Amino acid sequence: MMQLFGYDTINTLKVLMLLMETDAEFEFVPINIRAGEQHKREFLDINPAGKVPVLRDGSQHQTESNAILMSLAHKMNWGLPEDPKEYGCMISWLFYQASTQGPHFGQIEYWNKLAKQPNTRALTHLRTIANRTIQHLDDQLKGRQFICGKNYSIADISLFPWLHIHDHLGLTIKGVNNLELWLERIGRRPASMKALAFLGSNSMFDKKIE
Numbered sequence: 250m251m252q253l254f255g256y257d258t259i260n261t262l263k264v265l266m267l268l269m270e271t272d273a274e275f276e277f278v279p280i281n282i283r284a285g286e287q288h289k290r291e292f293l294d295i296n297p298a299g300k301v302p303v304l305r306d307g308s309q310h311q312t313e314s315n316a317i318l319m320s321l322a323h324k325m326n327w328g329l330p331e332d333p334k335e336y337g338c339m340i341s342w343l344f345y346q347a348s349t350q351g352p353h354f355g356q357i358e359y360w361n362k363l364a365k366q367p368n369t370r371a372l373t374h375l376r377t378i379a380n381r382t383i384q385h386l387d388d389q390l391k392g393r394q395f396i397c398g399k400n401y402s403i404a405d406i407s408l409f410p411w412l413h414i415h416d417h418l419g420l421t422i423k424g425v426n427n428l429e430l431w432l433e434r435i436g437r438r439p440a441s442m443k444a445l446a447f448l449g450s451n452s453m454f455d456k457k458i459e
């Protein structure tokens with residue numbers, strides 16, 4: 250059976266959303282990143298980068314959440330567009346998520362909630378960039394149900410979790426209609442609800458770290 254090493258984190262949520270969409274059987278192995286378990290030898294043997302999530306499938310340890318989404322979608326034959334343009338669109342947004350949305354939203358989380366000393370200058374800068382991302386996504390969603398058209402894909406799954414907690418990050422999407430509707434559309438999917446319930450409340454996001 251596949252094993253998902255993860256915690257109550259955005260990148261773990263992405264993988265859970267796809268596991269739930271595909272009804273895949275898996276065992277969840279919690280790695281408490283707030284207690285430093287990701288730096289222990291046993292876990293570094295699984296992922297030398299010391300990060301979750303990791304999906305173990307047989308002898309393979311797949312790392313990087315968006316790469317996990319790709320591998321799992323192939324394995325489960327789920328949601329990979331046949332149309333080359335749509336496939337290209339999906340890949341672009343997966344890279345955009347990993348290189349732009351993830352790092353900037355993650356830094357907002359750090360300076361807003363996790364750091365002992367909030368950094369308001371960094372926050373202002375990062376929120377400006379995040380608001381551009383929000384606008385960019387809203388423009389892309391104009392006339393589309395999902396990010397690359399009418400089909401839900403792993404690009405949507407990948408982009409959803411940070412936007413789901415926009416309030417918590419001090420970002421607003423009120424009046425950003427296409428994005429609001431997209432968030433609702435994804436949030437009410439049974440698989441998304443199951444994945445969110447699996448991780449429980451968002452209370453862990455409020456913990457301080459050293």
Ligand SMILES: N[C@@H](CCC(=O)N[C@@H](CS)C(=O)NCC(=O)O)C(=O)O
Nearest residue numbers: 258259260282300301302313314315
């Ligand atoms: N690019 C990686 C990022 C993974 C990542 O940053 N994971 C965080 C939790 S969401 C983590 O394990 N942090 C622990 C640490 O860096 O010590 C992915 O998409 O999987």
